[in-house]
Amino acid sequence: MEENSNFFKNAQDVARLIPIGRVTSYGAIAKYLSTAKSARMVGWAMNAAKGTDIPAHRVVNREGLLSGAKHFSTPTKMQLLLENEGVKVQNQQIQNFKELFWDPNVELAF
DNA sequence: GGCGTGACTTGAA
């Protein structure tokens, strides 16, 4: 079976729903999937999402830091992608993170 | 098949 992991599929699906110029956190997605403690798996799902149409660069940690930037093709790719969407990033930290934060639990409102 | 690691988060001390 290759698609038995709903978690991965859902996480990737949610990530794909992130509006341009917005960002979210692994925990937010994990919590949306009722698995708040499995935030790490979201990161792994993003790892699997690389090379797809999934904007993994819009997913950061809870501090607004581009923790996963080093896993991109280039460490600066993530920041460039975000800035390309109008998101200000400085020193791997998203500016206005609180305003740009896109919470699936709220925006999607279940 | 066990052990360590990891794109994290939360809660307790």
Place this chain on the structure above:
DNA sequence: ATTCAAGCCACGC
């Protein structure tokens, strides 16, 4: 406020 510990589960060795 900061630091420490534990939980989660897939993947590689």
